[in-house]
């Protein structure tokens with residue numbers, strides 16, 4: 001294959017934005033992984049709410065060496081962005097072990113290393129959250145039964161010294177329910193976040209806490 005044709009075919013199976021490479025389902029490496037690993041709790045693709053978190057962080061920025069935990073990480077792109085752009089120390093957590101080969105592939109092609117933990121939200125203990133500065137979660141509150149585990153994880157995080165928690169979602173009822181509770185009881189705020197470029201994305205951001213200026 002000539003260099004020009006290869007470039008064109010790569011363009012159609014991968015997306016570049018915010019300095020990240022994200023592989024599409026048609027990429028041969030993703031197709032190969034999908035033959036052997038089947039994520040079963042919706043971690044079967046990259047979800048667009050991550051772009052809203054990435055765009056928010058691109059504006060807010062993170063101090064170098066920030067410790068970030070990406071919960072319900074799936075393919076892990078929000079955490080990978082933090083490692084790549086801010087040299088953050090990232091721990092990515094997911095209940096489904098089948099997502100990690102997809103995360104490994106994306107970490108490799110984006111040139112970063114990411115620590116991984118296979119845990120449910122309930123299993124993330126206060127000691128795991130100690131030393132974390134920021135907790136991120138994109139598209140993680142999609143069932144009513146996830147509201148309480150996520151709220152309790154956020155409480156444990158704040159008690160452990162986490163400074164900022166950022167969750168993103170298109171605005172599904174369970175997420176809005178969680179957000180309402182966090183605004184009322186944890187001092188959180190909800191922002192509608194529209195991204196026009198370099199990608200088009202729209203999500204609600206739930207933000208609890210702030211990083212020191």
Ligand SMILES: C[S@@+](CC[C@H](N)C(=O)[O-])C[C@H]1O[C@@H](n2cnc3c(N)ncnc32)[C@H](O)[C@@H]1O
Pocket residue numbers: 040041042043044045046047048049050071072073074075076077093094095096099119120121122137138139140149
């Ligand atoms: C919709 S996907 C979003 C993945 C990723 N954050 C993104 O934006 O591309 C939801 C992820 O949450 C994980 N998940 C679902 N329930 C969970 C739980 N109770 N504890 C931890 N992870 C969970 C799934 O395995 C899946 O990877």
